[in-house]
Amino acid sequence: MLTVTDAALKAIKTLLAQLDISSSIRIVLKEGSCRGQTLRLSLCGELENDLRFAFDGLIFLIDRSLAAAEGAVVVDFDPESDRCPCSSRGGGFVVTSERLPQRCGSAGCWRNCALRLREQEESAAA
Structure with missing residues (x-):
């Protein structure tokens, strides 16, 4: 039901390590302006359902x-495409499903969410 490519695993681990974050990765459905619905990645804890x-x-x-x-959902990373406007390192995550194929745009720019999560963890520890 879920496939995560080696490229995506490596990119996610690198990003989480750079930001010193330990979090689950959530796959969410977002309404997009011109893109319509897209599957994206988010950082978040586990919920009941x-x-x-x-x-x-x-x-x-x-x-x-x-x-x-x-x-069936697939999470991939495309190193040739910069789908995340806040990313200076290039590359972008691509999340597709058998019912929602890839459209223009990204699987989500979750670097900002990761930074916010780290700030919250640091505030709570202080």
Whole structure:
């Protein structure tokens, strides 16, 4: 039901390590302006209705109803495309499903969310 490519695993691990964050990765459905609906990545804790998948030490979460609606989901990383406007390192995450193919745009620019999460963790520890 969920496939995460080696390229995506490597990119996610690198980003989380750079930001010193330990978090689950959530697959969410977002309404986009010109893009319509897109699947994206987010950082968040586990919720009651989640399906949980472990890949190489990372936990991926997806709501059961979203998983049922989308079918097989694939998370990939394209190093040739800069789909995240806040990324200076290039590359972008691509999240597709059998019912929602890739459209223009990104799988989500979750670097800002990751930075906010780290700031919250640091504030709580202080």
